[in-house]
Amino acid sequence: MSIPLSRTLLAAILFVIPLAAASAQESGGSAAPATAAQEMPDWFKRGLPGPGHAALEPLVGLWRVHFEIHGSLGRSPNDAPLVSDDVFCRREWVVGGRYIEDTTEGTIEGGPYWRRGWLGYSNMDRRYEWVTIDATNSTMMTYVGERGSGNQRPIDMKGEFTDQGVAGEAAVGKRIPMRTEIHIDDNDHHTIDLYFTPPGKSEVLATRAVYTRLGK
Template sequence: MLRKISLTAASAVVVLATVGAPVASAGAVTDRPAAVAQRAQAAAPADNLAPGPYHRTLDPLVGTWKAVKYNYILGTGGKPIVSRDMTVRVRWISKTGGRFLEEKTEGTLGDRAYYRLGVLGFSPIDRRYEWTTFDSVTPTAMTYRGAPVSDEASVLSIPGEFTDPGVLGPDYLGETIPMRTVITIRSKNRHTFDLYFTPPGQPERLVDRVVYTRKL
């Protein structure tokens, strides 16, 4: 059974490493701020700096995927536009110390070429998942920040908000729209990304679903 983490709570847990400053002897030169910062970083708990079990939860997302995208915004009559030719490549970014996943999606959406770059990671300090995307449809970054988590799970619900450039229609142009991405890791060979919007005065609704099936 899939276990779900709800990341919509407003509470936050911040873990701070405290380091006592050395006592200067008579005539000693006062420590420079850079030296103090270096000692603080060296003394910080290792799990605040290195990837840990919450990063390992994301390991099944790594690989090359065939993606089928169901987009309800561009569809009509409640039926989505379906794109079946998308390829997604996901890797840990080694130059970040393996802290962040990079996702690159290419294909078509409707009659147009589609591209998306996404970065997904876990902040050990804030104990939350963070997800940001840039695509060829929306002229703004889509940023999601979760609430603190206390255990590992295969369903991640990550909220955010964006300023609508008109994708929901002229009535919502310039409005702040709450949104939520739900990542469901079903197995090492299959997972889904669901995107929900909550327009002002309306219930939350599914606007985009991507089903990933492993190629490599």
């Protein structure tokens, strides 16, 4: 028969342990003190940050973004891309090192650009997952890797959304497959490509973002 958790232990699990995990991750140490880890129930241990999360560490920090818009925001892939070097991104660990929060903002063609996202690794599904919100769509964009794909390179995640016209007027109201690829070159450089597959067409590059580190 399982023994109910005491209020003290539950408080340690829900509040103290995640903070310890985040601190330890920043210092390169273990996820939590050994004595505390021994007291954690198995269901909680399975949700602790692990190697899949640690592999995302090169993405954390402050970045200058070379941003290109190709087949997106109603543009044709045949059009010359809109390009901006006035976009910046800040990423930090949240929720005890379980997710990276990404805030990207700047200007493109004189207009404001803003997006926020959360990137994580599902220990149970062994895949990366990515959710974003932005100042263009009223839809949350959700991408997931193949179940069991693990710490793959490049990171490849797929999703689908009901288009309001960002993939072109012919796509309004239709379900559009999308895919995000993250290429990590080194600790100071990486690229994120977003692809759409418009109805009846092949996959096209929607946006490309090339990141150069400005700081930690």
